Amino acid sequence: MKDIRKKVAIITGSGTGVGAATARLLASQGCHVVINYSRSADAAEQVAKACASLGVETLVCKANVANDAECRAMVDQALSKWGHVDIVVNNAGTTKFCEHSDLEGLDAQDFQSIYAVNVIGPYQMIRAAAAAMQAQQQGGVVVNVASTAAITGVGSSVAYAASKGALVTMTLSLARALGPKIRINAVCPGFIQGDWLREGLGDAQYEAAKLHNERNAPLGVTACPDTVAEAILHFITGPQIVTGETLIVDGGRHLNSVPLMRR
Numbered sequence: 673m674k675d676i677r678k679k680v681a682i683i684t685g686s687g688t689g690v691g692a693a694t695a696r697l698l699a700s701q702g703c704h705v706v707i708n709y710s711r712s713a714d715a716a717e718q719v720a721k722a723c724a725s726l727g728v729e730t731l732v733c734k735a736n737v738a739n740d741a742e743c744r745a746m747v748d749q750a751l752s753k754w755g756h757v758d759i760v761v762n763n764a765g766t767t768k769f770c771e772h773s774d775l776e777g778l779d780a781q782d783f784q785s786i787y788a789v790n791v792i793g794p795y796q797m798i799r800a801a802a803a804a805m806q807a808q809q810q811g812g813v814v815v816n817v818a819s820t821a822a823i824t825g826v827g828s829s830v831a832y833a834a835s836k837g838a839l840v841t842m843t844l845s846l847a848r849a850l851g852p853k854i855r856i857n858a859v860c861p862g863f864i865q866g867d868w869l870r871e872g873l874g875d876a877q878y879e880a881a882k883l884h885n886e887r888n889a890p891l892g893v894t895a896c897p898d899t900v901a902e903a904i905l906h907f908i909t910g911p912q913i914v915t916g917e918t919l920i921v922d923g924g925r926h927l928n929s930v931p932l933m934r935r
Contacts, residue, residue, distance in 0.1 A: 674909040677702030680754045681908075682746065684708045684737050684797060685764030687716035689866050690817060693897035694761055694904050699723035699730075701909070706731045706750050708764065729753070737764045737793030740800075747800040757804040759908055762794035762839075763817040769872045770829040783831045790835035791842065798846060802854065811853035815904045816843050820862040820922050828872060836860075840918055847916030855915040857907040862922025863894040889923035 681698050685691040687709035695705045696719065705723050707730060709716035720730040731753055735742035750757050766789040770777035794816050805812025821827030822836035840858055847856040863869065863885040870878045885894045903921045907914070920926055 674912060675702075676759070676909060678704065679758040680704045680706070680750055680756055681759035681761060682706040682708065682750055682757060682797070682801065683761040683763055684735075684793070685710075686761075687712035687719060689868055690861070690864065690897045690900045690904075691761070691763040692719045693901040694763065695719055695723055696726070697898070697901045697905055698759070698908075699726040699728045701905070702728060703759070704729045704731075704754060706733055706746065708733050708735055708737075708746060710734065710736045710764070736789075737762075737797055738788035740796045743793070743796040743800045747797075747804065751804055756808060757801050758808060758810075758812050760797055760801050760805075760812070760814045761817070761904055762797055762814065764793055765790050765817065767828040767832040767872070770831075772826075772830050772833075778829060778831050782829075783834075786829075786831045786835050787838070790832070791838045794839060795842060795846075798850075798854075798856070802850065806850075806853040808853075811855070813908050814846075814854060814856040815907045816840075816856070816858040817900070817904070818843070818858045818860045818918070820860045820920055820926050822860055823918075823920065824926055843918065844916050851915055855907075855912070857915060858918045859900060859903045859907070860918055860920045860922075861895045861900045861903075862889075862920070862925045864900060865894055865896045885925050886923075888928045889925040890927060891923035893923040894925070895921050895923070 686695045686707045707716045707720045720732045733746045735746045818839045819836040821833035822840045827833040843858040
């Protein structure tokens with residue numbers, strides 16, 4: 673298992689949910705963390721406080737990953753504080769909730785806005801951090817947070833599913849292009865318990881979707897932020913020979929018919 677004590681990790685979208693759980697987990701392993709947010713400033717500060725209580729250093733950065741200059745500035749801030757960047761977790765994501773059969777429910781701007789965060793954002797973060805990671809003797813590692821929507825074509829909207837499919841494909845392309853110094857892998861969660869889905873679906877539909885997914889998953893469970901964070905940690909600290917891989921984190925839900933799941 674790779675030792676990440678005193679390494680530096682940038683986790684995008686880490687004020688809440690999976691990103692926050694990942695920051696706390698990496699901090700528990702002795703890794704310094706950059707907490708990134710675009711709107712949830714108070715939550716990001718709380719995450720930073722929790723990480724600092726574990727004995728690591730933190731940096732809180734407001735940045736929209738769809739903006740290339742803000743991606744580069746976030747990496748520069750990390751380099752100014754620590755002198756190195758070793759890990760990037762591309763977790764920031766967005767969607768528009770729209771039934772797949774409602775073709776009029778999405779327009780070009782919806783696609784562009786979703787792709788800007790879910791696909792272009794990770795590309796820009798990897799590009800901004802690549803030179804710094806390549807400069808490290810042991811190189812660097814990137815984990816992209818995609819979705820089972822990329823594999824199954826379901827999810828909160830067609831645009832969201834397509835964007836996560838593009839993120840998985842980009843993981844393959846950049847894993848090939850940036851080896852041997854940078855390893856790049858992706859995790860694909862299914863339904864994730866938490867406020868993001870509850871707010872998007874509403875309480876009644878959220879509970880129905882959660883129950884449906886649990887009943888149709890061989891393990892009888894759905895993911896939560898902590899279990900997704902564990903999968904992310906696996907790619908960071910696990911076998912260092914692995915790159916360009918995708919890990920599905922859904923209790924086996926993808927093995928059965930899939931409609932009525934969201935991420």
